[in-house]
Amino acid sequence: MAPPDERVRDVLAKRAPVLRTLADESARKPSLVDRLDCSRSTVDRAVADLIEIGFVSEEGGRYAATTAGRLALREQER
Structure with a gap:
């Protein structure tokens, strides 16, 4: 298994x-599947991965980027 920083x-x-x-x-x-034009299984895996590292949260069947996720994305896009 990859070290935590490498996994992130x-x-x-x-x-x-x-x-x-x-x-x-x-x-x-379902909205993510449509917007990203990818399969449901791909979205399921992506969301699960992002939840695991704390970059996405779920509430009432809706998924959103966490503050940590937004900051990491901003840092990556520099």
């Missing part, structure tokens, strides 16, 4: 489009 970098690099979408506004998974 890997997830952020791979899941940035999902995080970017959720940083703009919260969304349900």
